[in-house]
Amino acid sequence: MQFHLNGFCVGDPTIEPAADGAPRVEMPETVDVLIVGSGPAGLVLAAQLSQFPSIKTRIVERRSGPLLMGQADGVACRTVEMFHAFGLSERLLREAYWVNETVFWRPDANDRNAIRRTGRVQDTETGLSEFPHVIVNQARVQDYLLDVMRRSPERIEPDYDLEAIDIQRDDSQEFPVRVTLRRTDAARRGEQVTVRARYVVGCDGARSAVRTAIGQTLRGDAANHAWGVMDALAVTDFPDIRLKAAIQSASKGNLLIIPREGGYLVRFYVDLGEVTPENRDGIKQMSVDRIIETAQHILHPYSLDVKEVAWFSVYEVGQRLTDRFDDALMDDGSARDPRVFIAGDACHTHSAKAGQGMNVSMQDGFNLGWKLGAVLEGRSDASLLRTYSDERRPIAKALIDFDKEWSAMMAAPPKDPNRPEAGGVDPAELQAYFVRAGRYTAGLATHYRPGVLTGATTHQALAGGFVIGTRFHSSPVVRIADAKPAHLGHAARADGRWRLYAFSDATGAALDALCEHLATSPDSILRRVTPEHADIDSVLDFRAVLQQPHRDVRVENLPALLLPRKGRHGLIDYEKAFTNDAATDIFGERAVDRERGALVVVRPDQYVAHVLPLDAYEELAAFFRPILRMR
Numbered sequence: 001m002q003f004h005l006n007g008f009c010v011g012d013p014t015i016e017p018a019a020d021g022a023p024r025v026e027m028p029e030t031v032d033v034l035i036v037g038s039g040p041a042g043l044v045l046a047a048q049l050s051q052f053p054s055i056k057t058r059i060v061e062r063r064s065g066p067l068l069m070g071q072a073d074g075v076a077c078r079t080v081e082m083f084h085a086f087g088l089s090e091r092l093l094r095e096a097y098w099v100n101e102t103v104f105w106r107p108d109a110n111d112r113n114a115i116r117r118t119g120r121v122q123d124t125e126t127g128l129s130e131f132p133h134v135i136v137n138q139a140r141v142q143d144y145l146l147d148v149m150r151r152s153p154e155r156i157e158p159d160y161d162l163e164a165i166d167i168q169r170d171d172s173q174e175f176p177v178r179v180t181l182r183r184t185d186a187a188r189r190g191e192q193v194t195v196r197a198r199y200v201v202g203c204d205g206a207r208s209a210v211r212t213a214i215g216q217t218l219r220g221d222a223a224n225h226a227w228g229v230m231d232a233l234a235v236t237d238f239p240d241i242r243l244k245a246a247i248q249s250a251s252k253g254n255l256l257i258i259p260r261e262g263g264y265l266v267r268f269y270v271d272l273g274e275v276t277p278e279n280r281d282g283i284k285q286m287s288v289d290r291i292i293e294t295a296q297h298i299l300h301p302y303s304l305d306v307k308e309v310a311w312f313s314v315y316e317v318g319q320r321l322t323d324r325f326d327d328a329l330m331d332d333g334s335a336r337d338p339r340v341f342i343a344g345d346a347c348h349t350h351s352a353k354a355g356q357g358m359n360v361s362m363q364d365g366f367n368l369g370w371k372l373g374a375v376l377e378g379r380s381d382a383s384l385l386r387t388y389s390d391e392r393r394p395i396a397k398a399l400i401d402f403d404k405e406w407s408a409m410m411a412a413p414p415k416d417p418n419r420p421e422a423g424g425v426d427p428a429e430l431q432a433y434f435v436r437a438g439r440y441t442a443g444l445a446t447h448y449r450p451g452v453l454t455g456a457t458t459h460q461a462l463a464g465g466f467v468i469g470t471r472f473h474s475s476p477v478v479r480i481a482d483a484k485p486a487h488l489g490h491a492a493r494a495d496g497r498w499r500l501y502a503f504s505d506a507t508g509a510a511l512d513a514l515c516e517h518l519a520t521s522p523d524s525i526l527r528r529v530t531p532e533h534a535d536i537d538s539v540l541d542f543r544a545v546l547q548q549p550h551r552d553v554r555v556e557n558l559p560a561l562l563l564p565r566k567g568r569h570g571l572i573d574y575e576k577a578f579t580n581d582a583a584t585d586i587f588g589e590r591a592v593d594r595e596r597g598a599l600v601v602v603r604p605d606q607y608v609a610h611v612l613p614l615d616a617y618e619e620l621a622a623f624f625r626p627i628l629r630m631r
Contacts, residue, residue: 005567019153034197035059041344041361042203043145048369050152062163070138072358076443077129085494096134106427107250119431161185167213208346214327220320226272228291230312238302248414252297319400322347325389337382348396350403370604373496455610462598465590476581481574502544505597510614515559525621535566550579
């Protein structure tokens, strides 16, 4: 990481200097962004907005304090990539359980009352990400995000014991959204507080008051299948208790085992069977002892002695989705710029089997956060915010479609070779589907369609491994100035800036010409979007990857744009130029044209927005004109 840019500082460099201003008040009359709900989506959004000191953000939560025990636990590879941009990946990886392999168990062919292992696969395909799929309690994930907020200049803390009960919009006001809050603590229960906001985001769960206020409804069907879930400390002779395990029994139901962090705790998803009108109430009231008993029967002939249950619940699988994720359509159907948004479970719900609920919710917050930051700081027009619902709803819809199929397979009984007419799922088919679905479970299936923020594929062949609309797939490189091995994607932080990665052509002439154009030309998009007196990389962060070995590159011969002077002292940033890592070869691994090179444009949320030739100056400018304001 970089620090000392604007003067020598002591202490923990991850703690930003506190912003100057009035002391924090209990609840101000006006805020820029009011976030309702401090779940995963709300905290990622707040953590992203905390990186913008000029934006006044408050987050309200009806609970009396931080979450202590969460329901979600799976953290996909893509989410770990995002967490790295917040400086959180090392803490997460140190504490979490790593899901390295998944095993499959089915009824024993010689004794269908018993189970046996029939398959073992790598959980995440090699090369999908530099980070693993991990398991950690949702409450700890939220603790990490709260730390980001506390270390920011605004020192953001949630306002607990407050729930939203009414939201009204009046576009004639400077702060057009009026929110009525009600206190939930015993001392002041029922007392109301009013706050006006420029923008409001409802991250308040499946029973969202914000969703109701903008006239949206969760639509969909329940799968009429119940599962019991418990986090337990247990003694067992089941040999794969520390591996993710999908278990199909002949007649007792199915079981999914997810080891938890800490080496001892295990999560059990226990199949409780079909839900009917007659048994629904009984299933909802099912005791933890019954869940344990069912798990014991499924694991036969192995024993399961549960010593302690940290948490348990019974739920019915359901997949639901709202029509929009914002208030951009008025009652008469006319369009307007959105002011109120919903994210996470407030706009999409699904089962826990795919392990994507918390992950997709956090990606909602990441997608919206940088857009709000760009609009509120004046770098983009308010119309940018229309892209949030347009981008995220199709992603949620695709996840729900996948979740329906995966959940149905997980709930189905295994096929009996002696009774094929009885139906069910072939265990081999279940295992094969799991492997095919690896990109979904890794969180890497998101592919944004062409639009304002996603360019056409005209020049995709120049960098085939950086697929436009998908997340920027990092790869090892070597930093030229200090010969440090690094991951190119790790140079980007969650700071709201766009990235321009220039991969050099064979001679370097096209790269040099691009640097000269961006640095000096009156038509340079870099110069036109950078505010006066701001650092040259404050909006578009330009970096380059050369092809020759790092020892063959002389730092003093690098283009001036790759050695920019920044901050109040005009210090030189030496971390803009990289070379190919010989062991990995990013040009080969990501199919970058070695002869012509390529310019890869990456959004602040780490998705590839465009691939262009190095000399496509006008195409680059044309892409950014609808997105960023020009000087």
